[in-house]
Amino acid sequence: MVDTLIIRWRTESLQRGWRMPTDWHVPEVELIVELLTAEQPLTEAAYALGSARAFYGVGIAESLSDLRVVFDVAGLPIDPDSLQGLAQGWVEANESLAVPSCVDAGTGLSSISHFDSVVRDLNLSDRAEGEQLCLASIRVRGIDDVPSNWFLLAQLGELCMDYFEERTMVYRRHSIDFLLPDQASYRLLLGLCRSELAALGDGVLEPSEPEYRSLRNELDRSVAHRI
Known part of the structure; x- marks a missing residue:
């Protein structure tokens, strides 16, 4: 039963967008399934799985989505404690690796420096591309008032990735900024x-309601500041 559930978990995870098939099966996967079938607590095993995912360079949003899959294929309700354990393991492992990254460890979105560098690169590249993009922002509040707010940040990042996986996004100063095509869709x-x-x-x-700024105007403002 354990092997069958592992196969079903992997197959469904790949179908839902897991990007690197060779990186999926780690020892912690087997532990999760063994505990799940034995109806034992998963929090510590999920923490270990989160650490393993971070070590292999898997994003926190992808890791959380993958863990949800095993509950779905097993026909069980999702265990919030296991999701929190995975997120904590991922964040702490990512911080301990101390490797410069374009990904923010807390959210799985772009790091601030990477987001800003993308905007700068657009400034230096063909302006036509910049005219097709916009900067959108959603202000959020209350994160600092939540105990263990790293889990809320992880959920925030996962949700944004679910909608805009291929786009550049960042969380900073109580704002989520999105670099998106300027299209109604x-x-x-x-x-x-x-x-x-x-x-x-x-x-x-x-x-807040989304606020939109023309990337072209942002680039013009950036140039003006340097003159």
Whole structure:
């Protein structure tokens, strides 16, 4: 039964977007399944799995989504404690690795330096590309008031990645900034994302309506500041 559940977990995870098949099976996977089938607590094993995922360079959003899959294929309700354990293991392992990264350890989104460098690179590249993009921002509040807010940050990052996996995003100073195509379809998605953000942490985030700024104007402002 353990082997069968592992195969089903891996297969479903790949179908849902796990990007590196060769990195999926780690020893902690077997421990999770053994404990799950024995109806034992998973928190410590999930912590270990989170650490392993961070070691192999898997993002926190992808790691959390993968863990949810095993509950789905087993026909069981998702255990919030195991998700929290995985997130904590991932964050602490990522911090201990101390490797410069374009990914923020807390959210799994872009690091601030990487996000800013992308905007700078657009400034130095073909302006036409910049004219097709916009900067969108959603203000959030209450994160600092939540105990163990690293888990809320991880959930925030995972949710944003679910909507805009291929886009560049950053969380900083109580704002989530998105670099998105200036298209109606993306504005619709951002509105849906905001609605789900409003439900996280029992509504503590109170996300604002999205604000949009033309990337072209941002680049012009950046040039003006340097003159």
